[in-house]
Amino acid sequence: MIFSRLNKKIASLSEAILKSSIATRRARYEALKMERLNASTKILSGHGYKVFSQSDEDGIIHAIFDRIGRTNKTFVEFGVGDGLENNTVALLYEGWSGLWIEGSEELFEKINIGFKSAIISRQLKVINSFVTPENINDLISSEIKVPEIDLLSIDIDGNDAHVFDRITCVNPRAIVFEYNSKFGPSMRYCMSYDEDYVWRKTDRFGASLKYFEILLSSKGYSCVGCNIVGTNAFFVRNDLLGDHFHTPYTSENHFEPARYELVGLPSGHPCSRDTFGTRLVK
DSSP states (O other), X not given: OHHHHHHHHHHHHHHHHHHHHHHHHXXXXXXXXXXXXXXXXXXXXXXXXXXXXXXXXXXXXXXXXXXXXXXXXEEXXXXXXXXXXXXXXXXXXXXXXXXXXXXXXXXHHHHXXXXXXXXXXXXXXXXXXXXXXTTHHHHXXXXXXXXXXXXXXXXXXXXXXXHHTTOOSOEXXXXXXXXXXXXTTTOOOBOOOOTTOOOOSSSOXXXXXXXXXXXXXXXXXEEEEEOTTSOEEEEEEGXXXXXXXXXXXXXXXHOOOOXXXXXXXXXXXXXXXXXXXXXXXX
């Protein structure tokens, strides 16, 4: 009986500490967000929020398309995990359609369970394959038959720049990249291509924001912002920029440092694999 009461007290104390930690982190995030909104409403990081994304990418993507408009509402994302936390699942709820590519067979099977209705209706196409510079065009073009898409999102923890550099089969209007914030706003860093690469949770991954700025500039895109936690950068095709975004379009202007302690703040209750398939569709 004594041990039971003690365990309950420990559990209660742990829960209180966790809630306090979340509240502190959220307050810091909201303060940083307000700083950016007060400086300029054109700064994208001030518009972030989380629905199903890892951090605040959902809000930033929404803000981008509110500014440049939506066309065919088609996306391509690779490195999507189990489908419950990525940059495009919220778009599925908004009626978008597109392609997910996931290398893990286990995660692929989880996607097939949680998004069965979208897969059957062909709203969502899913391919189980590791992406390489050699196969990426074939993988995308096997399911995406339009030359222009609204959004391309890339998060494969390593060879991102090398794979993107070879994409010619689609012309995205906006692109999301995970960047390596370890290297600051001005250093050019990109890991060499490694077909056997597995991220070991070290600083050897991906590319710096400056490297992406230069690479994307050569292909007609500009950096329009990063999220507050310093994990993802957002690029828009130059013909769509207008006067919608904070200038200049440089890594020095838009860089956000790594604030990994703010990653994963909860957004409502935990995700369920039943939510998408059991929603009311009008």
